[in-house]
Structure formats: C-alpha cells, structure tokens
Amino acid sequence: MIALTERSGTGTVPRRRRPDWRRMPVAPLSLLAGAAVWEVVGLLAGVPFFPPLSTVLTRLSKMVSDGLILPSLGDSLVNLALGIAVSLGVGLVTGVAMGRYRRVEAALGVYVYALLTAPSLVFAPIFFSLLGAGRGSIVAVVVMYAMFVIIINTASAIQAVPAQLVEMARSYGASERQLLVSVMLPAAAPMIMAGVRLGVGRAVAGMINGEMFIAVVGLGHVVTEASGRFDGASVLAVLLIIIAVALSAVALVQLVDRKITGWVPSTSRGNP
Amino acid sequence: MIEIRGLGKSFVGQDGGTVEALHDVDLDVVENEFLTVLGPSGCGKTTLLKCIAGLIPWNEGDIVIDGTPVRGPGPDRSMVFQNFALLPWATVLDNVGFGLRLRGVGRAEREERARSLIDVVGLSGFETKRPHELSGGMQQRVGIARALAVQPSVLLMDEPFGAVDEQTRRLLQEELLSIWEQHRLTVVFITHSMEEAVLLGDRVVLMSARPGRIAEIVPVPLQRPRSNDVGALERSGAYVEITAYLWDRLREMHEEHRPSEVAG
Ligand SMILES: Nc1ncnc2c1ncn2[C@@H]1O[C@H](COP(=O)(O)OP(=O)(O)OP(=O)(O)O)[C@@H](O)[C@H]1O
Numbered sequence A: 001m002i003a004l005t006e007r008s009g010t011g012t013v014p015r016r017r018r019p020d021w022r023r024m025p026v027a028p029l030s031l032l033a034g035a036a037v038w039e040v041v042g043l044l045a046g047v048p049f050f051p052p053l054s055t056v057l058t059r060l061s062k063m064v065s066d067g068l069i070l071p072s073l074g075d076s077l078v079n080l081a082l083g084i085a086v087s088l089g090v091g092l093v094t095g096v097a098m099g100r101y102r103r104v105e106a107a108l109g110v111y112v113y114a115l116l117t118a119p120s121l122v123f124a125p126i127f128f129s130l131l132g133a134g135r136g137s138i139v140a141v142v143v144m145y146a147m148f149v150i151i152i153n154t155a156s157a158i159q160a161v162p163a164q165l166v167e168m169a170r171s172y173g174a175s176e177r178q179l180l181v182s183v184m185l186p187a188a189a190p191m192i193m194a195g196v197r198l199g200v201g202r203a204v205a206g207m208i209n210g211e212m213f214i215a216v217v218g219l220g221h222v223v224t225e226a227s228g229r230f231d232g233a234s235v236l237a238v239l240l241i242i243i244a245v246a247l248s249a250v251a252l253v254q255l256v257d258r259k260i261t262g263w264v265p266s267t268s269r270g271n272p
Numbered sequence B: 001m002i003e004i005r006g007l008g009k010s011f012v013g014q015d016g017g018t019v020e021a022l023h024d025v026d027l028d029v030v031e032n033e034f035l036t037v038l039g040p041s042g043c044g045k046t047t048l049l050k051c052i053a054g055l056i057p058w059n060e061g062d063i064v065i066d067g068t069p070v071r072g073p074g075p076d077r078s079m080v081f082q083n084f085a086l087l088p089w090a091t092v093l094d095n096v097g098f099g100l101r102l103r104g105v106g107r108a109e110r111e112e113r114a115r116s117l118i119d120v121v122g123l124s125g126f127e128t129k130r131p132h133e134l135s136g137g138m139q140q141r142v143g144i145a146r147a148l149a150v151q152p153s154v155l156l157m158d159e160p161f162g163a164v165d166e167q168t169r170r171l172l173q174e175e176l177l178s179i180w181e182q183h184r185l186t187v188v189f190i191t192h193s194m195e196e197a198v199l200l201g202d203r204v205v206l207m208s209a210r211p212g213r214i215a216e217i218v219p220v221p222l223q224r225p226r227s228n229d230v231g232a233l234e235r236s237g238a239y240v241e242i243t244a245y246l247w248d249r250l251r252e253m254h255e256e257h258r259p260s261e262v263a264g
C-alpha cells in the first residue's frame, strides 16, 4: 500500500546510480590522459628528444618570458592569415567557376588535381628563388597547402546543388547572379565549409613547413633553430603552440560554419 | 489564353538516341480554366508543363500566352513542384517570398504579401519554421503560397499532391478548389489520378505515350463551386461515370503497349 502511494505520487522511482558515460566531458578527459601518458613515457624514456610534459611546459614559460615566442607567433599568424585569405578568395571563386561551368572545369581541373596531390613543400624552393627569403614565399607555401582542397570541395559542392532548386529559381526568372547568390551558394555552403575546414588545417601545416624551410621568421624558424641545437624541450614547446594555433583556427572556422549552416537539420549531421 | 500549336519535343538520350517526348500537341487553355492533364507514366506530362513554363526549349511548334510567344520563364506564370523544391535554409516566410525577392520586390511589401498568402494556405503561426520542421502536406502549402505570391495569371502544377499521403491529399485538393474559386486564375494541373483529375478539372486532357500525344480532351460536367461538398460530388452519377470512362481509356492505352513490351 505504501509502495503504491509512493509510486503514484511523483512517478519517480529511485534509480540505481550508474556512471552515465554520455555525460562525461570526453575532450578534456582525453587531453588529461594524453598529458599523463606523455609525462610517464617522457620520464621513463629519459632521452633528450622526448622530455616529459612538465619539462616542456617549464621551458615554454621560460621561452615566453624571454620574449622568444610572442613575436614569432605574431609573425606566424600574419603568414597564416594572409595565406588563408588568398586561399579563400582565389579558391572560392575558382571553385564556383569550376563547379558551375563545365568548360572552366575542363580547363583547370587537371592543374587543380595535380597540385592537390603533389607534395606542397616541393614548391618552397621555387618560391624561395622567385620571391626571395621573405614573407611572400611563406605565404605562397601556405596557399599551395590550403587552396586546392578548398577549390575542389567548392566545385563539388556547387555541382551537388539539387537541380530541382535551380529549376525552381529559374522558373521565377532568376538571373545567373541571383541563381548563384540566392540558391547555389547557400545550398553549397555546408560542403564548402567542410573544404574550408580542411584547408585551414593544411594552412597551419603549410605555415610551419614554409617557415622551417625558409627559416627567417615565425615559429617554424624557432623550431629549426632549436632542433639545430638538439634542444628537444624547445622543439616540443613550440609544437604545443603550433597545435594551439591549429586548433584555434579550426575552432574559428567551425564557429563561422555554425553561423552559416545553422539551418542544416541535426538529423543530417553526424552523431554527437 | 494559352495556345499550343504543333508542339514537338525530343530528348537526346545518353546513348545518343532520341526520345520523342511530345508529338504534334495542340491545346488551348481558356482563361480561368482549371485544366487537368492525365496520362500514363512517361507520356510527357512534365515535359509539356516545362515547355509552357519556359524552362526547356522545344523542337517544333509554338506556345503563345495572351498573344505573346513563350521564350522563357515569365512573371505571368508560376510553378508548383511535385517534390516541393523549397529552400531548406530559408524560413516559411522567406520561402513564400522567394519569387517576389527574385523579382526585386522590397522586403516590407514582400513580407506583407507572403504573410497574407501564408494565411490563405492555412500556415499562420509557422512563418519562422524551416521546411524540415514541416510535414509534406505543409511543405506543399508553402510551395503553393510561393507560387501564388507572385500573382501569376497561369499556375502550373506538376503532380503537386503526388508525394503526400491520401488524407492530406484530400484536404489539399479541397483547399486548392476553394483557393481557385476565390482567386480565379488559369491552372494547368498534372496528375496520374483519375479521381483528382475529375474532382478538380473543368476538362481532362488525356495523353498517351510513345510518343506523347493528346489522345482526347474530356469535359467534366460537374457544377461549380465544388469545394463545399466534395463528398456528395464523389457519390454523384456523373462523377462515377466519368472516372470509369477515364480508366477505360487509360487501360486501353496500357494494353496497347503491353504486346510490344512482351515482344521486346
Ligand atoms: N532530360 C531528359 N533527357 C532525356 N529524356 C527525357 C528527359 N526528360 C524526360 N525524358 C523522357 O521523355 C519522356 C517524357 O518524360 P516526362 O517526364 O515528361 O513524362 P511524365 O508524363 O511527366 O511521366 P511521369 O508520370 O512519370 O512523371 C520519357 O520517356 C522520359 O524518359
């Protein structure tokens, strides 16, 4: 009798407490685990090129306070931003033209695919000799890394726009420009943004590789110097900064992506 | 109002062969008429409608609307699509106002007209929803509102209720009737349902396939307005008789093609 009234009262039955895995903050836990592994392996290994995390962090804070990091980071970010800007500008326009016009695709497709698959760093010496050992060469390397994946995704995205939407817009008298701005670009946005995300990730790699090759400025320059001194702790300290830059850049793209493609129903996105 | 003379249309298939989708089609649509087009699958109904819409070119003949030859899409016509063709990123309000926006109507006027059409199709309160939040029937209401918002004199509908369930289809048919009774415009309505063709149409155009031709034009002797008692209308002798007749004709067409299919 008592049990009955209790149940009908609120309808809540005391549940046994089990750890709810879905509620666990996965990303921070994974980072924590990674840090622990690094620390332990670093301690056990005892080699100069893989010091434990604590040593690397101490070195990092010393490098920051010695003024080694921030100016280089600033230089690198400028290289990155310029490279991404050029890749986006040229990449989006080229990609849309290739996606929309068969003849443009026929003319440019072979170059785009060739340059997408070529190891981008082989162009560094060419830029180095053409543009000199300066920012221009590094930005050019970043563009070589980032632009082609943006072009190809944009072209495929435009080609994948449902024909029925294009036909609908044409039936209402849409001009070519209206078709592009009001139908094709919004419809293609999710896939274009996926390409931009890939491109930005590759841009960070391009920035570092370019700076290491054309070692005059930026974080890549710092890495090259440190590894020349066999200073493993400094190399890894800068690596931490680079990873932070890459993650922030991708997070920024995701933020923009969510603003632009917020309309995509959650059922057609991946699982959380 | 719409005069179609000797219309012929062939497609070039991927294998290089040509498919004659329409052959020597003559058709006159009277102003404010509700014309339904019925025929077996693949007989060229959609092709005919797209030619009238100015969406695809044709090989022979002429289409003239109110004295002007059709050369492409025009503001006098708008189309309702079987698969709705709504913009998935746009709200109901923006979808309904889309045609107006393409035609350069300013935001304030556009939204006012869109809201009044949303009211006409019974979607008030859903203005800020996006298509994926709506049922199929509601999505097609948006499609109809979008087509009406540009105030066309000809409404072209390609199996607009083909993708919604039976019950929703009946409701939409009744609502389309009452909208048409109030607004009065010329409608060319494609369907593969005999019942729908008879219930809605003033005349039923029967098409046959391979090549697509007009086999017969059957007047529907049911009185208007029809929207207030569809049930009684469907039990009337004239309704039963004419749907039976249409089915006889369609079955003949299917049977004509069967031997050749078996023979390969
Ligand atoms: N773009 C195209 N390219 C080649 N052939 C086509 C094309 N569009 C239609 N056809 C052919 O033209 C014929 C008529 O097609 P249409 O779509 O007009 O038929 P329909 O009467 O609307 O058929 P359904 O009832 O299935 O919608 C078919 O044989 C079809 O295969």
Ligand SMILES: [Mg+2]
Residues within 6 Å of the ligand: B045, B046, B047, B158
């Ligand atoms: Mg069709």
